[in-house]
Amino acid sequence: MIFxxxxxxxxxxxxxPAARCVDATGGGNPFRSRxxxxxxxxxxxxxxxxxxxxxxxxxVSTMAVSSTVQATCTNTITPLDFGTxxxxxxxxxxxxxxxxxxxxxxxxxxxxxxxxxxxxxxxALTGTGAGAPLLDYVxxxxxxxxxxxxxxxxxxxxxGTGNGAAQALTIYGQEAAGQFVAPGTYADTITATxxx
Numbered sequence: 001m002i003f004x005x006x007x008x009x010x011x012x013x014x015x016x017p018a019a020r021c022v023d024a025t026g027g028g029n030p031f032r033s034r035x036x037x038x039x040x041x042x043x044x045x046x047x048x049x050x051x052x053x054x055x056x057x058x059x060v061s062t063m064a065v066s067s068t069v070q071a072t073c074t075n076t077i078t079p080l081d082f083g084t085x086x087x088x089x090x091x092x093x094x095x096x097x098x099x100x101x102x103x104x105x106x107x108x109x110x111x112x113x114x115x116x117x118x119x120x121x122x123x124a125l126t127g128t129g130a131g132a133p134l135l136d137y138v139x140x141x142x143x144x145x146x147x148x149x150x151x152x153x154x155x156x157x158x159x160g161t162g163n164g165a166a167q168a169l170t171i172y173g174q175e176a177a178g179q180f181v182a183p184g185t186y187a188d189t190i191t192a193t194x195x196x
């Protein structure tokens with residue numbers, strides 16, 4: 001069947017197959033053959049769009065991401081306060097907290113302190129009175145105060161292995177009984193060193 005009255009203009013091209021289909025059917029005349037012709041035109045247009053989408057392409061690249069973890073340790077230490085000394089033994093504790101990267105082996109050492117003539121086995125607090133009197137004390141790794149805590153790695157330090165979290169180590173301090181030194185304020189400064 002040929003429709004001689006159908007008019008074609010540039011606007012029809014812009015409107016697509018559906019518009020041309022309406023003209024081809026004579027303005028929407030509901031004859032079955034004309035409806036089939038419309039359906040075929042629209043289906044053809046749809047298949048064309050699907051084919052265009054199927055032709056889409058992608059380009060892929062990858063980015064390498066890396067980092068190097070360096071063995072690291074940090075530490076903090078709490079004060080050791082013996083309080084008031086009256087000539088009897090005084091035992092108090094402090095804590096050194098070590099944080100190392102996981103699996104990192106470490107050793108914690110405590111130095112001799114700042115008093116004149118002190119060693120890691122003969123530590124002393126220095127008084128503010130005349131002659132800078134000394135009040136002896138010890139720092140140990142055990143509550144019985146028998147294992148000295150010094151600063152020679154592998155000899156008198158405390159060893160451990162980091163786990164990525166803070167690890168608390170107790171420092172046991174004791175002032176021996178029977179020290180009748182001049183009254184006054186006594187002090188010392190201990191440095192904790194972590195070797196890893």
